[in-house]
Amino acid sequence: xxxxYILNFITEIAFLxxxxxxxxxxxxxxGRQAIMNLMFGFxxxxxxxxxxxxxxxxxxxxxxxxxxxxxxxxxxxIITALTTLLCYxxxxxxxxxxxxxxxxxxxxxxxxxxxxxxxxxxxxLPVTEFLTPGTPVQSLFAPEVYFFWWLLAPMVxxxxx
Numbered sequence: 001x002x003x004x005y006i007l008n009f010i011t012e013i014a015f016l017x018x019x020x021x022x023x024x025x026x027x028x029x030x031g032r033q034a035i036m037n038l039m040f041g042f043x044x045x046x047x048x049x050x051x052x053x054x055x056x057x058x059x060x061x062x063x064x065x066x067x068x069x070x071x072x073x074x075x076x077x078i079i080t081a082l083t084t085l086l087c088y089x090x091x092x093x094x095x096x097x098x099x100x101x102x103x104x105x106x107x108x109x110x111x112x113x114x115x116x117x118x119x120x121x122x123x124x125l126p127v128t129e130f131l132t133p134g135t136p137v138q139s140l141f142a143p144e145v146y147f148f149w150w151l152l153a154p155m156v157x158x159x160x161x
Contacts, residue, residue: 012137023110035109041084042116069126112154119150
């Protein structure tokens with residue numbers, strides 16, 4: 001184990017924990033229904049992003065791999081924002097609760113949203129352009145055989161909560 005491996009591991013753990021922290025803060029301040037809407041928005045955005053025609057036409061003019069990765073991340077973020085707004089319009093109104101009332105459920109939903117973001121990062125989105133491959137976090141989320149099961153886990157969390 002060398003220093004670069006340790007630094008890459010720390011970077012990925014920081015990425016994982018920051019995503020979870022952002023999702024948890026979002027669920028605490030916006031409510032449980034908001035994180036549910038975000039999770040449904042992620043699922044819809046995944047479908048639209050994968051099946052979107054003419055990726056080459058839209059992203060064909062970008063020269064470097066990092067600019068292409070940033071453009072795809074931005075495009076996915078826009079699609080996610082639009083599908084989440086759609087879920088806000090379609091889903092029922094918010095639960096009547098205080099910010100810290102059902103913290104366990106909010107943490108569980110935040111973990112589900114974190115799982116979605118992590119598997120999208122390693123399977124759909126080009127986040128590996130910014131992270132070094134081969135760390136334990138990637139070995140947990142990156143294998144193709146686990147993609148379906150990681151994709152199913154947040155749905156189970158949504159059903160249980």
